[in-house]
Amino acid sequence: MILKQDAESPAEATSKGPPKPRLTAGQQSVLDVLQHQSQPLSAQALHGLMRRQQPIGLATIYRALDALKLLGLVQHRVTLTGETLYSAVEHDHHYLTCLQCGVSVPVDTCPVKELEAQLQGASSFRIYYHTLEFFGVCDQCEV
Amino acid sequence: MILKQDAESPAEATSKGPPKPRLTAGQQSVLDVLQHQSQPLSAQALHGLMRRQQPIGLATIYRALDALKLLGLVQHRVTLTGETLYSAVEHDHHYLTCLQCGVSVPVDTCPVKELEAQLQGASSFRIYYHTLEFFGVCDQCEV
DNA sequence: TCAGGAATGATAATCATTATCATATTGCAA
């Protein structure tokens, strides 16, 4: 039993951009978890978290994440191990990752927002989010 | 039969940073192809390209790409379909990608180089490259 | 209330990447 709560639902009041369709139960549920999460989560991690409170199938989570990306509500990034991590678009977090041991440290700056605004105007795209990640080798792994 | 050609081999002369080990035949071969390629390639695409001239196993290509990343000679990015694309580090290309149809358009600016230099100094990492990609919906796919 | 369409869930299928392991090559010491 999943309750719809559109308290934080997409801008329908301040109709900025095309009207967003109502979210399905699964989408609402997934979005809610991501919005209250400080760290990005994989689909399977979401499944593990959600299944106790609100039983939901893994396939539904994948579908919800896809839909939420398309609505500009969720963003993704891919780890070195190949799993995709999702977070609410509001969270703009970037990392510096070691190619050897995989350790990631957060980068608190983001020099991309301005360029994103420029591109938004110059291109025919509606831009929702960006990924920015640095790769190298940490001193632990240095030869 | 793969010939070693270290014309463009890693900085050994201007010993900047730790001395890089010699490349194996497979690594040299893969690096050479990537350096003469203007577009990023997947491991399997590389295999398709290389197997005619220089027969080489797919596993070897994956291993070479891993090693070359660790040496700071090759960079990677992951497409929406989950395949990893590789290119020589010299090429700093970024894209704006549609989440719906997958079309990618190049972005010619990069506001990250400066931040990368800062991080290089501030962190204990040796930073080799970065990924930067914008995601949204193209006008074709717009509702 | 009922039919058509969309959403869901369990599970099978996909497919890029990794692990395995036997063989080939390389670098180096004797």
Add this chain to the structure above:
DNA sequence: TTGCAATATGATAATGATTATCATTCCTGA
């Protein structure tokens, strides 16, 4: 130069995250 240990290679099996499938359930609007 020869012999050997360490490393690299290739074919292939195994892995694992994601996607496709399909039967069932839920919604919605006539």
